[in-house]
Amino acid sequence: MRRLFYKPENAWVGDLIPYYENGTYYGFYLHDPRIRDKEYAEETTWHLIETKDFVNLDYKGESIARGGIHDANKNAYTGSVIKCEKDGLYHVFYTAYNEDFKLRGKTIQSVMQATGKNLENLETVKDFLFVSDGKQYEEFDWRDPFVFWNDEDQCYYMLLASRVTNRGDLRGGCIALCKSEDLINWTYEKPFYDPKMYITMECPELFKMGEYWYLVFSTFSDQFTTHYRISKNWNGPWEIPDDDVFDTRADYAIKTASDGKRRFAFGWIASKYGNTDFGPWEWGGTMNFHEIIQNSKNGELRIKAIPEVLDYFSKEIELKKETLYNCKMVQAQDGVSVESDTLGALLYPLEGDTFALDMVIKPERYHEFGIALHVDKELETGYFLRMNPKNQLVAWDMWPRGEQGRYQWQIKGDVPYQIETARKLPKAEEYRVHIIKEKDICVVYINDEIVLSTRMYNHKDGYAGIYVVQGDVKLIQYKEKRSE
Structure with missing residues (x-):
């Protein structure tokens, strides 16, 4: 059966490298x-999909083979792609990792290169191995090379996830800089970005959009997410925007690509161990795409659904009779109002686990309000x-929140929501919400500004709708759609 969100058979999607x-x-x-339980990114290679619309994906198979057990590239990890105008070849720089290659008892990372006349046939350059200098940068974090041509400096730049030597474990991360004139010989330069905030900053990327430059990187220490920084210049200074992340913790290691007019985010929605809501997040998951839009006034970036992805669910379903929970429903000219003195909900029957919901919600008076999904009639x-x-907060919650403990109160009442899904809710008079649900994947877009991606394993079918705590909320639009 055709799937909107791509995952290979008998494998999972790790970091994406878009071009x-x-x-x-x-x-x-x-x-x-x-290959082994609770072990991730082992025997990893580069594979390739191609797409023109982010709905129809063409799998091309393995693009870069890994080395043998005695080679530096026993595992092939994240990197970047660049086309050289001089030789007409595509040059791919990627992270090589073999746990048996150690220095002072710690495993090192290195950079290798693959080339080819086309993107489907790339061969590793056997005599290219680029390692850290061990003086300015540690040898143990030297990965995710992002290579680009710098017009101003008239040479190639390589940004890497690295760490400054002789720093603490928690704040030593930096984005290293190396330079080259020929893509072969590289010099070590001062860090490109050194905020002294993180363990490391993975999957760095630099791009220009309109009048602004953007530096993108992912972290797993203070917050498990992909960040971005803004500047009017390619070399900074870099400003932290009010909302500096693209998505939730579930959608990690986001990188981008553009056709010169539109820019898209490529990431992966992590799976949870045991295929249960109560399991820990894992490394790797299912492919995910968003469109990035820019506020030209201040340069801040926003996320919206790709129109072609929304059009995938094109068949509107006739709604079945609604169910009310502890509320009064009042018909209005532009929708229905849901009123309750405590907790109330307006719910519509929902079958299956693959669909799209389009809602327009206008909060009039409330202590709290939101969307219910795959709930039962009693909201249990x-x-x-x-x-x-x-509070400018939006986040997913679920019931039950975990396995019931021995005592009645052991139900995770001290965890009021899934903190790893929390986003900054935009200020607005009404909220236009797109929910895309396919099997255990759920992606929510709000007002073409923010997105919340997550996994939902334990609940299916049931009901969907809106709820309110002490107040009244108007539901202006509610549409359920399925794919043809």
């Missing part, structure tokens, strides 16, 4: 077979998108 050329987006990705089980403009 655009001549109307086609190339999505290289780390192919993780998960299911998922709740908790929306609170007063």
Whole structure:
């Protein structure tokens, strides 16, 4: 059966390395077979998909083979793609990793290069191995090379996830800089970005959009997410925007690609161990795409659904009779109002786990309001998108929140929502919400500004709708759609 969100058979999607050329987006990705339980990114190679619309994906197979057990590239990890005008070849720089290659008892990382006349046939350059200097930068974090041509400096730049030597474990991360004139010989330069904030900053990327430059990187220490920084210059200074992340913790290691007019985010929605809501997040998951839009006034970036992805669910379903929970429903000219003195909900029957929901919600008076998904009639089980403009917070909650303990109170009442899904809710008079649900994947877009991606394993079918705590909320639009 056709799937909107791509995952290879018997394997999982790791970091994506996007590239655009001549109307086609190339999505290289780390192919993780998960050969042993609770071990990730072992025997990893580069595989490739191609797409023009982010709905129809063409799998091309393995693009870069890994080395043998005695080679530095026993595992092939994240990197970047660049086309050299001089030799007409595509040059791919990627992270090589072999746990048996050690220095002072710690495993090192290095950079290798693959080349080819086309993107589907790339061969590793056997005599190219680029390692850290061990003086300015540690040897143990030397990965995710992002290579680009710098017009101003008239040479190639390589940005890497690295760490400054002789720093503490938690704040030593930096984005290293190396330079080259020929893509072969590289010099070590001062760090490109050194905020002294993180363990390391993975998957760095630099791009220009309009009048602004953007530095993108992912972290797993203070917050598990992909960040961005803004500047009017390619070399900074870099400003932290008010909302500096693209998505939730579930959608990690986001990188981008552009056709010169539109820019898209490529990431992966992590799976959870044991295929249960109560399991820990894993490394690797399922491919995910968003469109990035820019506020030209201040340069801040926003996320919206790709129109072609929304059009995938084109068949509108006739709604079945609604169910009310502890509320009064009042018909209005532009929708229905849901009123309750405590907790109330307006719910519509929902079948299956693959669909799209389009809602327009206008909060009039509330302590809290939000969206219920895959809930039962009594709101005892299911998922709740908790929306609170007063605190500018939106996050997923679920019941039950975990396995019931021995005592009645052991139900995780001290964890009021899934903190790793929390986003900053935009201020607005009404909220236009797109929910895309396919099997255990759920992606929510709000007002073409923010997105919340997550997994939902435990609950299916049931009901969907809106809820309110002490107040009244108007539901202006509610549409359920399925794919043809």
